[in-house]
Amino acid sequence: MKKLAPIAFAAIAIGSLAADYNESFNTLLYDGKFDMADSVLQKWIGDRPDDPELYPARFNLLLGRAYNSMIALYRPGEGPEGGIVFSDSTGAEAGSIGPIVSWNDSLYNLAIDQIDCGIDALPERLDFRLGKATALAMHGDWPECVATMTEVLDMTKTRADLWRWTNNEFFGDSVKALVNEAAWEKISELFNEGNQSDKSSHFEKFGHSIIEVYPRDNRVLNILGAYAYDTDDSDKALSYFRQSAEADRTDAIPLGNMVYIYRQQGDTARALEICRMVTGSNSYDEECKESFRQMEQEITTPAQEIGMYDYFFSWLPMIGSMAEEITDKALFTTPHLANSRLPEINNMRSPFTDDQIAAETVSIGDVSIAIWRFPEPETVPMCLYAAFVPDGKTYDYYTIEISLDNIWVLGSMKGQTHSNYGEVRRPENAADFVDLLIEKGILTRLSEPEASFTRPD
Numbered sequence: 001m002k003k004l005a006p007i008a009f010a011a012i013a014i015g016s017l018a019a020d021y022n023e024s025f026n027t028l029l030y031d032g033k034f035d036m037a038d039s040v041l042q043k044w045i046g047d048r049p050d051d052p053e054l055y056p057a058r059f060n061l062l063l064g065r066a067y068n069s070m071i072a073l074y075r076p077g078e079g080p081e082g083g084i085v086f087s088d089s090t091g092a093e094a095g096s097i098g099p100i101v102s103w104n105d106s107l108y109n110l111a112i113d114q115i116d117c118g119i120d121a122l123p124e125r126l127d128f129r130l131g132k133a134t135a136l137a138m139h140g141d142w143p144e145c146v147a148t149m150t151e152v153l154d155m156t157k158t159r160a161d162l163w164r165w166t167n168n169e170f171f172g173d174s175v176k177a178l179v180n181e182a183a184w185e186k187i188s189e190l191f192n193e194g195n196q197s198d199k200s201s202h203f204e205k206f207g208h209s210i211i212e213v214y215p216r217d218n219r220v221l222n223i224l225g226a227y228a229y230d231t232d233d234s235d236k237a238l239s240y241f242r243q244s245a246e247a248d249r250t251d252a253i254p255l256g257n258m259v260y261i262y263r264q265q266g267d268t269a270r271a272l273e274i275c276r277m278v279t280g281s282n283s284y285d286e287e288c289k290e291s292f293r294q295m296e297q298e299i300t301t302p303a304q305e306i307g308m309y310d311y312f313f314s315w316l317p318m319i320g321s322m323a324e325e326i327t328d329k330a331l332f333t334t335p336h337l338a339n340s341r342l343p344e345i346n347n348m349r350s351p352f353t354d355d356q357i358a359a360e361t362v363s364i365g366d367v368s369i370a371i372w373r374f375p376e377p378e379t380v381p382m383c384l385y386a387a388f389v390p391d392g393k394t395y396d397y398y399t400i401e402i403s404l405d406n407i408w409v410l411g412s413m414k415g416q417t418h419s420n421y422g423e424v425r426r427p428e429n430a431a432d433f434v435d436l437l438i439e440k441g442i443l444t445r446l447s448e449p450e451a452s453f454t455r456p457d
Helices: 019-030 034-047 054-066 105-121 126-139 142-162 175-193 196-213 218-230 234-247 253-264 268-279 286-300 308-322 336-345 430-439
Strands: 067-074 084-087 093-103 358-364 367-373 383-390 395-402 408-414 417-423 451-454
Touching: 019 034, 019 054, 034 054, 054 067, 054 105, 054 126, 105 126, 126 142, 126 175, 142 175, 142 196, 175 196, 175 218, 196 218, 218 234, 218 253, 234 253, 253 268, 253 286, 253 336, 268 286, 308 336, 308 383, 308 395, 308 408, 358 430, 367 430, 383 430, 395 430
Parallel strands: none
Antiparallel strands: 067 093, 084 093, 358 367, 367 383, 383 395, 395 408, 408 417, 417 451
């Protein structure tokens, strides 16, 4: 399968070559003709062995050979985001095609060693350092990427006038703006692509390194607020969002984030105060004001309580069918997200408070099943238990319901169809509920419902 051109070298922005080698080497490199590019490089080394532009040339060639991207066919639900999805005649996913990216780590490490040699020899070359940071980010080496960018920020803070670019030319007055954009790009990538361990270890410290040099970068302050909110520190998030709004009084994004948090906290007075401040200000355009008018309307419109029946047989199964097993694993481990936050976003209210629901995870082999236990049912056909069972992509939904004559029934809900697996014993606990699913063959999909019916519109 054809090896694709690597890594868009122009984006890495490492040194243009000497005039007589520049065009041919870079053209061959971008086209993935690495052997021919290497031949040009060898002639270049023989002609000008001390040329500093050889450092990025060797780096880019090694990096290009280390990186490989191929197109692959995936089974339903297994393809990467952004792939081309194929559907069968019923509209169900039949498979997809998308890229597979792999690295030759030996060549990658040689590339990093090569650019490190260039940095040691010419520490003022900014393009060397930014190129290294880009490669580290693409490979997922976030601790090293953050360390590299922090060094760039430290040097920019103390002696920005010393930075040089290609051919060892001094960069000029615009260097601080370029470093600012490069730092913002990397912290954005870390926020969106880095794993949780890398973010928890490096994200906030990296953000503070940027703010030390660029104290009024409202984008960085806002993303620090988003990270604080993601880590359940709403007070810190509000502080960052407030600083972001003060840094740029024409950007309403952090103000919208503050409105959202205040709504989550039940502080509608402060949320409304911000909405009315934006709509009454000349600092924001009409489109922005309209979005805040809509927020105000949502806040002042009473939340619609979800009926008990709709909660058990519409809301929860809908959440399970929309949740992705890989990315939304935490959605059912506690009730807060599905029971409180998501209804509130939709201006709705659950019939239960979070503390009325006991959430527990039971593992059977590699399958982790989230079990929710509710207060004792008072009416038919309300539920005592609900189970969210991963099906390889989303979650199947099963219930233990009270039926007529105090009979306990195992049921499920898919789309608009409520299926009944028949009478069962009352489970003693979450693990006993899972035992019932196994006894009925549900986990291995061996049994069919004893009766099914479609809910009326």
